[in-house]
Each structure stands twice: as structure tokens, then as C-alpha cells.
Amino acid sequence: MERYFNVGKIVNTHGVKGEVRVIAITDFDERFTPGNQLYFFKENDDQPEELTIKTHRKHKQFDLLSFESMENINDVERLKGGNLKIPESSMHELEENEFYFHEIIGCEVYNVDGELIGKVKEILQPGANDVWVVQRQGKKDALIPYIESVVKSVDVQNGSVMIEEMEGLLE
Structure with missing residues (x-):
């Protein structure tokens, strides 16, 4: 079974057009590039939901993301409090003296x-x-x-x- 690693936590929704407010837990901003796949995990649930990033922008200290087929606040409300993860196979090779x-x-x-x-x-x-x-x-x-x-x-x-x-x- 593949292991998953956190890249962000969804802390709230943002506006009414389906954006979520994310606290990034990664040094690789390209994780949030539109078109990339992330896996959503709700607390105490180990069944991931695959999400495709539609848009990404920075706002204050947060990353604002929207996902394909989630068009409004009602679609993303359920994501609050969950984690965005990547599979171990998607992790970057690090330079010498760099560690996850x-x-x-x-x-x-x-x-x-x-x-x-x-x-x-x-x-x-x-x-x-x-x-x-x-x-x-x-x-x-x-x-x-x-x-x-x-x-x-x-x-x-x-x-x-x-x-x-x-x-x-x-x-």
C-alpha cells in the first residue's frame, strides 16, 4: 500500500466560487500548479479522494485552491479540516543535506x-x-x-x- 505525505491543510472556504484556504506544508510551490493531482483525506479516514487543481493563487499567508468539478462553496464546504497529500511516488529527489x-x-x-x-x-x-x-x-x-x-x-x-x-x- 502506498504511503501519502501532507502538503497542505484545508482550513476554510474562501468566497462563494469554490475556493479553499490552504496552509501549505511543503517547500515545493509547484505542488499546487493547476492540473496537478492531490489526494484529499478527511480526519480519521484513510480512503483518499483524488482532486485535480483548477486554480491556485496566494492570498495573505494562505494558498487559495479550486478543484475541477467543484464550482461553488457548497461543493467544497465538506473539505474543511482535511489534509491534501501526495503519494510517496510523487516526492522529489532532494539535494545533499536536504531532508523531508x-x-x-x-x-x-x-x-x-x-x-x-x-x-x-x-x-x-x-x-x-x-x-x-x-x-x-x-x-x-x-x-x-x-x-x-x-x-x-x-x-x-x-x-x-x-x-x-x-x-x-x-x-
Whole structure:
């Protein structure tokens, strides 16, 4: 069975002409190119519905999409709260030192001395660089910036990350 990965979450409808407001969860804007196929998953349902993108435009911090054969608000109202996904076979090859979120989340984080710090539980994208949220045993979460001076190596095969601790990073 093919695995699917999130590229967006439908948070609301937009207007009366069948557009939906999407929070993108992808670095590849071309995922929303008209004519492309996305798979819609409603919460707690693992049966995808194939959708073909008719239009795409940006509005504030959202991507606005409309789909083939969905002409008005009544057609798209049911999509609210669902996720837009792509099959694993549609994923792009990444450059060296680039990773998909699902490859990093769950990795164990060690310092250069080999001490376990915790596990990556989430990735934030505040601006200049990604920030990995590392859940630590008995301590508050650590925020690790994904920059060369901190992240020394990533081994997705073995689920491990090695970091160089900067002063104050883990406090």
C-alpha cells in the first residue's frame, strides 16, 4: 500500500466560487500548479479522494485552491479540516543535506560526545532556517537551529542526528 505525505491543510472556504484556504506544508510551490493531482483525506479516514487543481493563487499567508468539478462553496464546504497529500511516488529527489520532515521527526539527537539529548518531535519554520524541536527526558524541549555550525551530521537510515552544542543552546 502506498504511503501519502501532507502538503497542505484545508482550513476554510474562501468566497462563494469554490475556493479553499490552504496552509501549505511543503517547500515545493509547484505542488499546487493547476492540473496537478492531490489526494484529499478527511480526519480519521484513510480512503483518499483524488482532486485535480483548477486554480491556485496566494492570498495573505494562505494558498487559495479550486478543484475541477467543484464550482461553488457548497461543493467544497465538506473539505474543511482535511489534509491534501501526495503519494510517496510523487516526492522529489532532494539535494545533499536536504531532508523531508518525516525523515527527521523521530530521529535521536546526540551531542558530539555521544550523549543522548532527546528526539526530534517537530520542525518549525520561523524564517531564516528551520528549527528542530527536541523532546528531552525530564527537561523542557530544546530548540535546535538547522545550521551548519550546530547540526554536524544527519543519518536518516539510522535515525540519528549529531549536534555541536553552542553556549546556552540546551538551557
